[in-house]
Amino acid sequence: MLRWALIFxxxxxxxxxxxxxxxxxxxxxxxxxxxxxxxxxxxxxAVMHLVRGRAP
Numbered sequence: 001m002l003r004w005a006l007i008f009x010x011x012x013x014x015x016x017x018x019x020x021x022x023x024x025x026x027x028x029x030x031x032x033x034x035x036x037x038x039x040x041x042x043x044x045x046a047v048m049h050l051v052r053g054r055a056p
Contacts, residue, residue: 005038
C-alpha cells in the first residue's frame with residue numbers, strides 16, 4: 001500500500017513538472033489517501049501485535 005502511495009506521489013510530481021495541474025492534483029490526493037490508509041493499517045497491526053503478544 002505504501003508503494004502505491006509513493007507511485008502516485010511520483011506521478012503527481014512528474015505531472016506537475018510537465019504542467020498537467022489537474023492530473024497532478026488528483027494524484028496527490030490519491031497519494032495522501034493511500035498514505036493515511038497505510039498509517040491506520042500499520043497502527044492497527046502494531047496494536048494487535050502488542051495486545052496478542054507471544055503465544056505460549
